Amino acid sequence: MAVTKRGNGYQAEFVVGGARYRQQFDSEAAAEKWEFDTRAALKAGKVLPEGPSKSTGGKDTGTLAEVLRSATKFRWTNHDGCVGQVRNATTFVKWAGEKASPADALSTGNVLEFVEHLMDERKVANQTINRYLSAISVLAKQAGVPKPDLPWQKGKKGRLRFFTEEEVALVIQTLTLWGKDRIRDLFIFLVDTGARPYSEATKFRWLDLRGNVVTFELTKNDMPRSIPLTKRALEAVERQRPYTGHLSGPFCDIGKWEVIDVWRALREHLPSLHDTVVYTTRHTCCSWQIIRGIDIRRVQIWMGHKAIQTTLNYAHLAPNHLLDNLTALEGGAAPRLVVVNGSGN
Numbered sequence: 001m002a003v004t005k006r007g008n009g010y011q012a013e014f015v016v017g018g019a020r021y022r023q024q025f026d027s028e029a030a031a032e033k034w035e036f037d038t039r040a041a042l043k044a045g046k047v048l049p050e051g052p053s054k055s056t057g058g059k060d061t062g063t064l065a066e067v068l069r070s071a072t073k074f075r076w077t078n079h080d081g082c083v084g085q086v087r088n089a090t091t092f093v094k095w096a097g098e099k100a101s102p103a104d105a106l107s108t109g110n111v112l113e114f115v116e117h118l119m120d121e122r123k124v125a126n127q128t129i130n131r132y133l134s135a136i137s138v139l140a141k142q143a144g145v146p147k148p149d150l151p152w153q154k155g156k157k158g159r160l161r162f163f164t165e166e167e168v169a170l171v172i173q174t175l176t177l178w179g180k181d182r183i184r185d186l187f188i189f190l191v192d193t194g195a196r197p198y199s200e201a202t203k204f205r206w207l208d209l210r211g212n213v214v215t216f217e218l219t220k221n222d223m224p225r226s227i228p229l230t231k232r233a234l235e236a237v238e239r240q241r242p243y244t245g246h247l248s249g250p251f252c253d254i255g256k257w258e259v260i261d262v263w264r265a266l267r268e269h270l271p272s273l274h275d276t277v278v279y280t281t282r283h284t285c286c287s288w289q290i291i292r293g294i295d296i297r298r299v300q301i302w303m304g305h306k307a308i309q310t311t312l313n314y315a316h317l318a319p320n321h322l323l324d325n326l327t328a329l330e331g332g333a334a335p336r337l338v339v340v341n342g343s344g345n
Contacts, residue, residue, distance in 0.1 A: 003031045014039070041144055064105045064139075065098035071142040089135040102143035108274065109267055111136060111148045113260060116279040120196050126153035149275065160314065161275055162287040163191065170270065175262070182243065183262050185236035186251050187281065192233035194285030194303050197278050198256050205249040209237065216304070225304045290317045 003012050011024050012031040025031040068089055076082035095114055096105040104110065111133075118124040118132060133150045140147045151161075163171070168191055175184035186201065193214070195201040200216045208215045212234050215226040229237065240250035247253055259278055267273050282303075289299045300311040 003028055003035065038144075062102075063098060064093050064096055064100045064102050064143075067102050067139055067143040068093045068098075071138055075138055075142060084131065085135045085138065088132045089139055092132060092136055092139070102139075103145045106136065106140045106143060106145050106148055108148040109264060112151060112275065112277045115151055115153075116197075116277040119279055120198055129153045151275075160283065160287065160317070161280060162284040163276070163280060167272065168284070171266065171273075174266065174269065180262055182240065182251075182254060183259060185239055186254060186259070188236040189229075189233050189251070190278070190281035191284050192230040193227060194282050196282060197259065202251045202254055202256075203249065205252070206244075208249075219304055223304070225301070227302055286311070286314050287317055290314045291319065293319050 003010050010026075010028045010031040012035040013023075014035060023031065023034055025034065071089065072086050076086050092114060093105075095117060096110060114132070114136075115129060118129050124132075130152055133152060137147065137150060171187060172184055175181070175187065186197075189195065190197055190201055193201070195204075195216060196219075200219060203218050204214060204216055208217060212229045213226050214229055214237075215224055217224045219225060237250050244250055244253070263276075263278050267276070286299060286303050289302065290296075294302075296308065296311050296315060299314070300308050303311065305311045
């Protein structure tokens with residue numbers, strides 16, 4: 001036991017995985033017990049026991065709010081540049097729930113949903129998302145729970161997550177078997193349009209549909225854009241008519257948390273989807289177009305990316321051939337531009 005006499009008390013101190021753990025106690029026995037319990041909690045991936053010098057008091061001990069208060073006091077207070085970290089951590093805690101269990105709130109799935117929230121509702125840039133993830137990493141370390149897989153948005157090498165055709169088919173099949181027909185149809189619509197789930201797909205109205213072309217009037221960049229629907233996407237939309245009645249749009253009565261709860265169940269049922277969220281449908285639509293040889297500029301217009309650099313993030317998926325260039329040089333027609341009635345920024 002690494003317990004030493006310090007002043008009028010006893011200090012327990014040890015290092016695991018490069019992280020230092022230290023607490024001050026009134027008695028040697030209490031210090032030894034805390035060290036034993038803490039080592040056991042670290043090994044089991046459980047929430048760390050609080051010691052008297054670490055606890056910040058209050059009625060929320062053991063909750064995410066307590067983790068935030070402890071991290072603020074012992075990791076961020078009096079450190080330059082940590083004001084933003086505290087602010088970002090506070091935003092996450094309020095979103096996840098102050099009384100939430102740290103293990104649940106800081107799980108990979110929950111963090112992915114928070115990132116989806118940042119992208120879709122708060123319109124947060126990639127670099128800012130990474131600042132949130134940095135704060136979440138500190139919270140996880142402070143709580144002593146397993147560190148979640150953090151989806152860094154820039155500067156991290158790795159595969160861009162999108163659904164394979166097999167995964168899409170499996171999701172459709174599973175939702176059908178579960179009787180979640182409307183969520184299934186929304187999923188089909190999201191994959192085939194690349195619409196932002198909650199700010200576009202569930203907001204578009206019947207009057208925004210003209211034949212097989214849908215216009216998203218409410219977009220992230222306040223620039224309406226129009227895209228044609230695939231046959232299966234149009235069929236998915238038309239199947240909503242019996243459910244909507246007087247409602248203004250096909251999916252407008254489907255709530256965000258209803259969709260998220262179903263997706264959580266899907267992730268548990270289909271482990272291969274553990275690193276996905278509903279927003280992955282948007283990445284899928286963009287990725288599939290690039291993979292199938294659609295040029296970057298037209299993909300940008302379809303997706304409504306303000307900056308072409310966003311679309312270029314998918315460029316490495318493009319096929320390694322220049323058949324369209326060859327066709328043009330030999331006098332053939334360039335690929336026909338099917339869309340658009342609006343410019344998507």
